[in-house]
Amino acid sequence: xxxxxxxxxxxxxxxxxxxxxxxxxxxxxxxxxxxxxxxxxxxxxxxxxxxxxxxxxxxxxxxxxxxxxxxxxxxxxxxxxxxxxxxxxxxxxxxxxxxxxxxxxxxxxx
Amino acid sequence: xxxxxxxxxxxxxxxxxxxxxxxxxxxxxxxxxxxxxxxxxxxxxxxxxxxxxxxxxxxxxxxxxxxxxxxxxxxxxxxxxxxxxxxxxxxxxxxxxxxxxxxxxxxxxxxxx
Numbered sequence: 001x002x003x004x005x006x007x008x009x010x011x012x013x014x015x016x017x018x019x020x021x022x023x024x025x026x027x028x029x030x031x032x033x034x035x036x037x038x039x040x041x042x043x044x045x046x047x048x049x050x051x052x053x054x055x056x057x058x059x060x061x062x063x064x065x066x067x068x069x070x071x072x073x074x075x076x077x078x079x080x081x082x083x084x085x086x087x088x089x090x091x092x093x094x095x096x097x098x099x100x101x102x103x104x105x106x107x108x109x110x
Numbered sequence: 111x112x113x114x115x116x117x118x119x120x121x122x123x124x125x126x127x128x129x130x131x132x133x134x135x136x137x138x139x140x141x142x143x144x145x146x147x148x149x150x151x152x153x154x155x156x157x158x159x160x161x162x163x164x165x166x167x168x169x170x171x172x173x174x175x176x177x178x179x180x181x182x183x184x185x186x187x188x189x190x191x192x193x194x195x196x197x198x199x200x201x202x203x204x205x206x207x208x209x210x211x212x213x214x215x216x217x218x219x220x221x222x223x
Binding site: 006009033035041042043044045048088090096097098099100101102103 | 143145150151152153154155158160166168169200210211212213214215216217
């Protein structure tokens with residue numbers, strides 16, 4: 001079945017440093033979504049990417065979808081303490097439901 | 111704006127006891143989902159309901175049953191709880207079939223002793 005792998009599992013940065021998390025699928029995806037979960041909270045939708053090679057930006061966050069639609073990345077420029085949390089990618093292949101990666105936990109120290 | 115509401119938020123069970131997690135959404139969404147989240151494992155799909163009247167197994171359905179009571183409500187039942195079912199359970203809904211944004215409830219933390 002479809003698997004979505006996400007790396008790294010953890011990342012600890014100093015405030016102001018950049019951060020990137022990567023997501024790879026074993027199969028071609030129809031779309032990929034990104035979610036953020038604050039400690040003790042629930043996942044909250046950030047964005048959906050559908051097109052091959054798509055790049056979307058939300059302020060300091062940049063999301064990319066690979067040309068082959070098998071990989072994606074989330075890059076945060078100049079991290080802030082408010083960026084702390086776990087970032088999940090979730091891919092949809094030929095099946096109905098999303099398959100989530102295991103997430104990357106980001107810790108930002110001032 | 112309630113969104114997705116789950117009850118209870120916390121529950122402690124003894125092995126072998128049964129319980130039902132309730133979920134309701136007020137966004138008129140067709141699709142609803144139950145996920146479990148364990149440390150280091152991400153979110154794993156237990157069951158989903160693409161529309162009222164249908165339910166399907168996800169990645170980890172064993173030990174669980176679901177009921178799509180109506181368009182708003184989707185419940186998850188543990189018939190005989192086991193310690194391996196200790197987890198945080200999230201209900202989610204989506205309005206765009208299986209392709210759209212998921213809206214999650216706040217989660218239900220279940221401990222089975």
